[in-house]
Amino acid sequence: MTTPLKQWSEETILSMIKDKVQENLELDYKECAAIFPLTDKKKIEISKDVSAFANSAGGIIIYGVKENGHIPTEIDTGLNPNALSKERLEQIINSNIHPRINRLIIKQIELITTNPGHVLYVVSIPQATTIAPHQAADKRYYKRFNFESVAMEDYEIRDILRRTTTPDLHFHFSFGGQDTVPIQFSQDQPFSEEVDLIITVENRAEEPASYAVMEVFIDSSLKLSKSTDLKMVDNIFLTLKDDQKVAITQLSQNWAIPVKLPIFKGTNFRITDTPIKLAIPQEHADSEKVYICAWNISSPGMTNSGYFAFFLKNNCLTVAKL
Incomplete structure (x- = not known):
């Protein structure tokens, strides 16, 4: 997407679904059940997914979109912002990933037409450079590979550490x-x-x-x-x-x-x-x-x-x- 994140709306998400914008190294779709209701296991999964983006090329996770074969199919039921607010999601991410990811942005998108009163959350994650790599809540380091968050090898962790002292x-x-x-x-x-x-x-x-x-x-x-x-x-x-x-x-x-x-x-x-x-x-x-x-x-x-x-x-x- 070339549209700045601050300009994203429900129409942006619907357009991505209509155009069948596929998941890739820098884009992931998650259903609402991935983050609500919250459990300790889901907090770990959130930290794995977000840290994997930061440890790779950065990217965007959209919480509240269903997919099939990595193609978005429809907007999910949406999330009740009173039950899980943007601030609460940000606190979960920050408290379960170490070191904290700087410049992470969460955009709350109102579902005005598909489910009024409910929202989606778009999490924009920058690539880790000065403070890297980022560790998930299970004390492991992850990267993006084949649409998934997978554990990193030792040499890959060393390569990310190199980003802070060498050009890229x-x-x-x-x-x-x-x-x-x-x-x-x-x-x-x-x-x-x-x-x-x-x-x-x-x-x-x-x-x-x-x-x-x-x-x-x-x-x-x-x-x-x-x-x-x-x-x-x-x-x-x-x-x-x-x-x-x-x-x-x-x-x-x-x-x-x-x-x-x-x-x-x-x-x-x-x-x-x-x-x-x-x-x-x-x-x-x-x-x-x-x-x-x-x-x-x-x-x-x-x-x-x-x-x-x-x-x-x-x-x-x-x-x-x-």
């Missing part, structure tokens, strides 16, 4: 700020008209990054323009998770002060002063294609990597993380 760098890919762009083909040209690919780097940790080694691997069937800001190596191979090998073009850059500014939390930096120009082979016009790509970024104390893809359909190109 990630890439974002877009077409001039858009995820999708139309592709124009001319029959007398071997490639489509070029589109602007923007790559930005984000730091999710408080610790700034003064130095970083950045690598992006893009499917070699796509044509890329040369960039003075990046080192470009063509026709090397990348091994995917299923051991499949893909020919890729490697783009790399060393980020270092004082030539570059430190990468602070909350500020996205473009890794090139000008956009990278990208074009699609003419023979791919009017077809559906998936171009698997990857990235890797290292800074003192951390290494992150991931996959993303370009999806070509109806002569439109969409970029999405995998």
Whole structure:
């Protein structure tokens, strides 16, 4: 959802149900019975679910929506705010998770049309960075995995502890700020008209990054323009998770002060002063294609990597993380 939480209403929830917005790493639906009537067991489950979001990427839990197969189906009966108030729910979360999660927000949504006098609670949980990880009431640490809260391994707990002392760098890919762009083909040209690919780097940790080694691997069937800001190596191979090998073009850059500014939390930096120009082979016009790509970024104390893809359909190109 792109709507700010403070603007959420019953209509927002109904729209999510109508659009079948699926649960994911950052979204979970819970029925009213998950938090009321309150029992010690339910308090533990609440602490597990909320802390798991904080220890992962952050996200939202909606208490009061039924789901089937991780798809929302309907608003539940709702909760009586006199029996379980927003303040009481916040107190349960704060007293059962250690350390307390800063910047946690609970939005009370009035069920004006579906069940007047009753409410839903939307809990917005930030990713833990400066104070991490968070322990649930059963003295364990949890993370989000496959729509569930699962106990963390020792190395994962250590990785979260690292967030407080090292940078946490990630890439974002877009077409001039858009995820999708139309592709124009001319029959007398071997490639489509070029589109602007923007790559930005984000730091999710408080610790700034003064130095970083950045690598992006893009499917070699796509044509890329040369960039003075990046080192470009063509026709090397990348091994995917299923051991499949893909020919890729490697783009790399060393980020270092004082030539570059430190990468602070909350500020996205473009890794090139000008956009990278990208074009699609003419023979791919009017077809559906998936171009698997990857990235890797290292800074003192951390290494992150991931996959993303370009999806070509109806002569439109969409970029999405995998």
